[in-house]
Each structure stands twice: as C-alpha cells, then as structure tokens.
Amino acid sequence: MLLVLPMLVLPALAGAQGLELSGVVTLMHGDHRVDAGFGVERATGLLAGGAARLGFRGIALALFGETGHLTTVQGSGGIDRDISQVGATAQFTPLPWLVLESGVTLRSFGTVIARQRWTLVCAGAEARVPLSGETIWAVGRAHLLPVVSVNGLPNAATAFDAGTGLAYRRGRLLFDLTYALERYDFPWQGSTRRSEQLSTLALRGGVALRLR
Amino acid sequence: MSRRAAALGLAFLLIVPTSTAAQAGTAELLQQARQLYERLEIERALPLLRQVVSPEWPLEVTNAQRVEAYKYLGAALVLRGKPDSAVLYFRAALERDAFADLDPAQFTPAQQGAFAVARRRTFSVGVKPIPETRLDPSTGQLSITVVTTHAAKLRATLRALGGTDYVVLYDGPNDGAHEIAWNGLGPDGRLAPPGRYDLTVVGRSQLTAQADSLRMYLDLQHDVEPFEDTLPALGTMDLLPERHAESTAGNDLLKTLGVAVGALAVGSLLANDRLGTGDEGRIMAGAATVGGIAAFSYRRAHRAIPANVALNDARRAVRDAANSGVRMRNADRVARTMLLITPASAPVARP
Numbered sequence: 001m002l003l004v005l006p007m008l009v010l011p012a013l014a015g016a017q018g019l020e021l022s023g024v025v026t027l028m029h030g031d032h033r034v035d036a037g038f039g040v041e042r043a044t045g046l047l048a049g050g051a052a053r054l055g056f057r058g059i060a061l062a063l064f065g066e067t068g069h070l071t072t073v074q075g076s077g078g079i080d081r082d083i084s085q086v087g088a089t090a091q092f093t094p095l096p097w098l099v100l101e102s103g104v105t106l107r108s109f110g111t112v113i114a115r116q117r118w119t120l121v122c123a124g125a126e127a128r129v130p131l132s133g134e135t136i137w138a139v140g141r142a143h144l145l146p147v148v149s150v151n152g153l154p155n156a157a158t159a160f161d162a163g164t165g166l167a168y169r170r171g172r173l174l175f176d177l178t179y180a181l182e183r184y185d186f187p188w189q190g191s192t193r194r195s196e197q198l199s200t201l202a203l204r205g206g207v208a209l210r211l212r
Numbered sequence: 213m214s215r216r217a218a219a220l221g222l223a224f225l226l227i228v229p230t231s232t233a234a235q236a237g238t239a240e241l242l243q244q245a246r247q248l249y250e251r252l253e254i255e256r257a258l259p260l261l262r263q264v265v266s267p268e269w270p271l272e273v274t275n276a277q278r279v280e281a282y283k284y285l286g287a288a289l290v291l292r293g294k295p296d297s298a299v300l301y302f303r304a305a306l307e308r309d310a311f312a313d314l315d316p317a318q319f320t321p322a323q324q325g326a327f328a329v330a331r332r333r334t335f336s337v338g339v340k341p342i343p344e345t346r347l348d349p350s351t352g353q354l355s356i357t358v359v360t361t362h363a364a365k366l367r368a369t370l371r372a373l374g375g376t377d378y379v380v381l382y383d384g385p386n387d388g389a390h391e392i393a394w395n396g397l398g399p400d401g402r403l404a405p406p407g408r409y410d411l412t413v414v415g416r417s418q419l420t421a422q423a424d425s426l427r428m429y430l431d432l433q434h435d436v437e438p439f440e441d442t443l444p445a446l447g448t449m450d451l452l453p454e455r456h457a458e459s460t461a462g463n464d465l466l467k468t469l470g471v472a473v474g475a476l477a478v479g480s481l482l483a484n485d486r487l488g489t490g491d492e493g494r495i496m497a498g499a500a501t502v503g504g505i506a507a508f509s510y511r512r513a514h515r516a517i518p519a520n521v522a523l524n525d526a527r528r529a530v531r532d533a534a535n536s537g538v539r540m541r542n543a544d545r546v547a548r549t550m551l552l553i554t555p556a557s558a559p560v561a562r563p
Contacts, residue, residue: 031490040487131464131507132456133517138467138500140474162482164474164496166503179475179496183484195484201492 020055024174024206030083031199032070032109037192041078043070051204058093062103082110087120099126101143120159121147128167137167139178148184153194158185165202172207237271238264242280254288261285265304279309286330287314290323298323302330310338310359310424311389331361335422337415342430347551349396349403354553356381356392356411363387363418370394373408373429386415396551403549406434408556429556436549439542442535446527452520461511468504472497 026049034041047068054061067084089103107118124143131138141163148156165178179201186194241260248257263269264281273281282305289298305312314327340357347354360366366386371378377399382392398404409432414425479493 029492031492033484033487035484035486044490129467129470131467132460132511136503136507138471140471160482162478164471164478164500166468166471166500177496177499179478179492181478181482181489181493183482185484195487197484197487197489199479199483199489199492201495 018057019211020053020060020208021211022053022055022174022206022208023050024052024204025050026064026066026202026204028066028068028200028202030068030070031197032081032083033197034078034195036194039077042073042076043078043081044073045070045083047083047200050206053091055091060091060093062089062091063087064089079111079113082108084108084110085118089122097128097130099128100124101126117151119147119149120145122161124161135168135170137169139163139165139167139176141180145182145184154187154189156184157187159183169208172209173205174208175203175205178202178204238269238273238277242277242284245281245284249284249288252291254291258285258288258292261288275308279305279312282308283312283314286326287319287323290320290326295322295326295329298326299330299333302327303334306330306334306361307336310336310361311340332419334361335364335415335417335420335424336361337364337366337413337424337426339411339413339426339428342428342553342555344555345551345553346435347396347553349549349551350547353393353395354551356394357389358382358386358392358413359389360386360415360417360424364415365418366390366413366415368392368411368413370430371410371412372398372405373410379404381411385418403434403546404432404551406432408432431554431556433552433554434549435552437545439545440538442538443531446524446531451524451527452517454517454521454524455515456511456517460515461508464511465504465508468500468507472500472504475500 026047028047028049029044030047031042031044045068047066049064049066051062051064053063063086065084065086067082070081070083072078072080085105085107087103087105089101091099091101093099102123103121105118105120105122107120109116109118122143122145124141126139126141128137128139130136141161143161145156145159145161148159150156159182161180161182163178163180165176167176167178168174179199181199182197184196186196242264245257245260245264248254248260261281261284264273265278265285282301286298286301286305289295289301314324316324319327338359340359342354342356345354356368358366358368364386365384367383368381369378370381379394379397379399381394382390396404409430410427411430412425412427414423416423475493475496479489483489
C-alpha cells in the first residue's frame with residue numbers, strides 16, 4: 001500500500017516544476033549477527049547497490065537496493081550467506097530539519113542450504129542538522145519496524161533501527177557516511193529466543209538533478 | 213476680543229479716508245499748480261508748489277508728489293529768470309529720486325539745461341522697485357534698473373542675508389539709467405538658495421567727490437516639484453550576516469561530536485548485549501570526530517559567508533541604482549526650479 005500510493009501520485013508530480021531527482025551508489029560494510037540458541041553466528045562483508053529519490057515540495061519517494069556476500073567470521077558458527085534487499089520509502093518533510101518516513105524492505109538471506117525472505121515495514125524519522133555553510137549535515141535517524149515477517153519464524157517481538165551519520169552536499173554532488181544498526185528480537189520459543197542484528201556502515205555518493 | 217476688533221475696525225475706517233483725502237488734497241493742489249504753470253500763470257503756481265514742499269503743509273505728501281513739486285518749482289523759476297534757484301529745486305528733486313527727469317516735450321531747453329546742471333551737481337543712485345517676479349533661471353534673468361544722476365563708477369552686489377559671499381551684478385562706469393541682470397545663481401555658481409537677499413548699489417561720482425548707495429531686500433523662494441525620497445540605508449534587518457559568529461565553529465564541532473556520541477550510543481546502548489556490535493559504530497564516531505575537528509578548524513579560518521556577501525552586494529547595488537535614479541529625477545526637478553522673487557522691503561531703503 002505504501003508503495004502504491006506514491007506510484008499513483010508520481011505521474012502527476014512529474015509534470016510539475018520543482019522536482020528533484022537524485023541517484024546514489026551505495027557501498028556498505030555489513031555485520032550480521034544471529035543468536036538462535038546455538039551461540040552467536042557472525043558474518044561480515046561488503047554490499048553494493050544504489051538508490052534513487054524523487055522529491056517534490058517536501059514529499060519524496062526513494063527506491064533502493066543492495067546486494068552482497070557476508071562471510072562467516074572465523075571462530076563463530078554459521079555459514080556464509082548472500083544478502084540482497086530492495087525497498088521503497090515515502091518521505092515527508094514537515095520541517096527543514098525533520099523528515100518523517102515510512103517504507104517497506106524486502107530482504108533475502110541465501111545460503112547453500114536455504115533462502116530466508118524478510119519483509120520489513122518501518123516508520124520513523126530522520127533529523128538533519130546543518131553545520132555552518134550548509135554543505136554538511138549531521139544526521140540521526142530511528143525507525144520502529146512494526147512488521148517483520150520472516151519465513152519460518154514468528155513476527156519479531158521487538159524491532160527497530162537507529163543510526164547517525166554525516167551528509168555532504170555541494171551543488172549536484174551528494175555524499176554521506178552513515179552508521180545504522182537494526183535489531184530484531186523474536187518471541188521466546190521454548191527456552192530459546194532468537195535475536196538478530198545487522199549493523200552497517202554505508203558510504204553513498206551520487207548526484208541530484210533539479211527538473212524544470 | 214470682538215470689542216478690540218471693532219475698535220481697530222473703527223480706527224481703520226477713520227484713518228484710511230483721512231490719509232486718502234490728504235493725498236487727494238495734495239494731488240489736487242499739485243494738479244492745480246500744474247494747470248496754472250501750463251497757463252504760464254507762474255506767480256499763482258509758485259505759492260501752491262511751495263505749499264506742497266513746505267514742512268508746514270498739513271497734508272500727507274508722497275515722495276513722487278514732492279519730487280513733482282520740486283521739478284515744477286525749478287521749471288517755474290527758470291521761466292522767471294532765476295536759474296540758480298531753479299537748480300536748487302531740481303537738485304532737491306534729484307536727491308529724492310535719481311530717476312527724476314524733464315520730458316523734452318513739456319519743458320524748454322533752458323529748463324532742461326538747468327536740470328542738467330542740477331544733475332552734474334547732485335549725485336545720487338536709484339533702483340527701480342522690483343515687481344514680484346517668477347523667474348526660470350535656465351532661460352530668463354531678473355532685470356534691475358539702476359540709475360546715477362551723472363557719470364559714476366557703479367557697483368551692484370547681491371548677498372544672502374547673513375552670508376559673506378556675494379554676486380557682483382555690475383561693476384563699471386555708468387551715466388543715467390542702466391539695466392543690469394541677475395541669472396538666479398549664487399556666488400558658487402549654483403542656484404541661489406531660498407532666503408532673503410540684500411541688493412546693494414554703491415555709486416561714486418566721477419565729477420564730484422560724492423558717493424551714494426542704497427540697499428533693498430528681496431525674498432527668494434524656490435518653486436520646485438516635490439522631491440522623491442531616496443531609499444533608506446540598508447539596516448541590519450535588511451542585510452544577511454556576512455560572517456559567521458565566533459561561536460559557529462564550536463557549534464559545528466558540537467554537532468559532529470553529537471553524531472559521534474550517537475554512533476557510540478547506538479552501538480553500545482541499543483545493540484543486543486548477547487550479540488554485541490562490530491567496529492562500525494566506532495569507525496563512524498571516529499569519522500565524525502575527525503570531520504568535526506576539520507569543520508571547526510575550517511570555520512575558524514573562514515568566517516566569511518560568500519553567498520551572503522554576494523546577496524548583500526546585490527541588494528546594495530539594487531538600492532544604489534534606485535537611489536541613483538531618484539537623484540537623477542530630483543536633479544531634473546532642481547534644474548526645472550523656478551525662482552519667486554518678491555521685494556521684502558520698501559522699494560528702496562538707503563543704508
């Protein structure tokens with residue numbers, strides 16, 4: 001539903017002036033940790049991807065996707081996995097420094113023995129405070145994830161993400177460096193409780209174009 | 213108040229007819245004397261003329277009437293063969309009015325000869341009363357008629373009352389009536405400012421050692437279209453700050469340290485204790501700290517805000533251009549200024 005609404009609005013917006021289209025390339029380091037009752041499994045690796053964002057007068061729609069391979073850290077259990085995710089986020093900027101956003105992410109963890117699909121729905125906010133000169137912004141964000149649907153697992157009991165970072169924009173060029181941590185605590189099942197965590201340090205770079 | 217006004221009104225009604233009647237009486241007597249003179253009844257005309265110039269004459273006598281009486285007295289005495297006495301009366305007429313003259317159509321050559329002698333012996337200067345004048349200084353001039361009774365060096369100056377600089381309207385020889393002109397400009401060559409002016413005419417006889425001078429006052433007003441106001445100077449509310457405040461660098465550092473602390477807090481406080489966290493948060497914190505120190509150092513060294521400087525310059529340029537236009541239009545108005553000149557004193561006042 002969150003994806004459909006912006007799609008319907010988009011054609012109308014495209015004819016209007018003041019549109020801003022941006023695209024970035026993403027390179028991130030991911031650290032995925034899972035404790036399913038057998039000790040902490042940890043896998044890290046690089047992910048690459050990109051994102052596109054179309055904004056119009058304080059309303060924006062962002063689409064993103066990343067993929068990469070996470071390698072099991074020596075000494076921890078588990079097996080290597082591929083991670084891929086795509087998502088869409090609708091954003092609303094009520095104040096110059098505040099962005100309210102909500103979105104959906106479809107994520108897949110694939111191993112040699114199985115593939116696990118995640119559907120995440122998030123809602124939260126991002127604060128962007130400019131440094132003097134307004135080319136660099138201090139960024140902080142937090143989201144609640146009320147829907148975390150994983151095949152083979154119950155819906156997560158507690159799920160959120162939070163992060164901070166620095167963003168740079170000069171002319172058409174965009175760069176940002178952000179750190180984010182996603183935490184998922186699943187309900188107790190018997191004597192065990194599954195917990196997962198994905199932390200990322202992402203470097204993004206791209207361009208923004210104003211469409212007239 | 214009304215009683216006082218009534219008293220004043222009554223006094224006016226009583227005085228005005230008396231003064232008019234007095235003048236009418238003098239004029240009547242003068243007219244009578246002239247008619248007798250023209251009928252060559254000199255013996256009957258002389259007592260009447262003497263009556264007019266006598267200090268004991270009870271009625272009011274204007275200067276023009278007195279001058280007229282002296283002229284006819286002189287003319288009558290010439291006809292009676294008393295040229296020396298005639299000259300004395302002609303001189304009296306000239307002393308009171310340097311413009312006094314005998315019309316060749318009405319007076320004999322002998323009378324004119326006696327008048328010419330009186331002219332040579334008497335020295336006085338005169339200025340014709342200046343009527344209220346509206347003068348366009350770009351095209352017109354104020355014409356002032358001056359006169360000396362005989363050859364003289366004449367100097368006419370105009371000076372703003374209270375000022376020291378003056379305009380020399382004429383400085384040279386003169387004999388008889390002479391037109392001098394004023395173009396409406398002050399001593400500095402610019403349009404004379406509004407105010408009261410003192411016109412002084414000084415003459416020095418070239419025949420005798422006599423000198424004479426007179427002074428009259430003129431009021432000058434500018435008739436100019438109302439000026440447009442220039443735009444006021446741009447105040448602090450109209451301009452953007454052109455330099456960052458002293459505290460800006462510190463604030464930038466605090467913001468980036470906030471990012472660093474946030475990254476550490478996310479990694480330590482929000483992470484699952486069982487799972488722990490990697491180095492991403494610490495790397496982010498380190499990067500934010502380094503970035504903050506760099507931003508702090510940069511801002512300390514570069515406090516100017518070039519975009520605001522450019523915007524302020526543009527605003528100043530717009531204002532300057534607008535004011536330049538206003539000044540040009542006002543200058544046009546000044547160039548079209550008309551001068552209103554009105555006599556401020558009795559026609560001629562001798563200093």
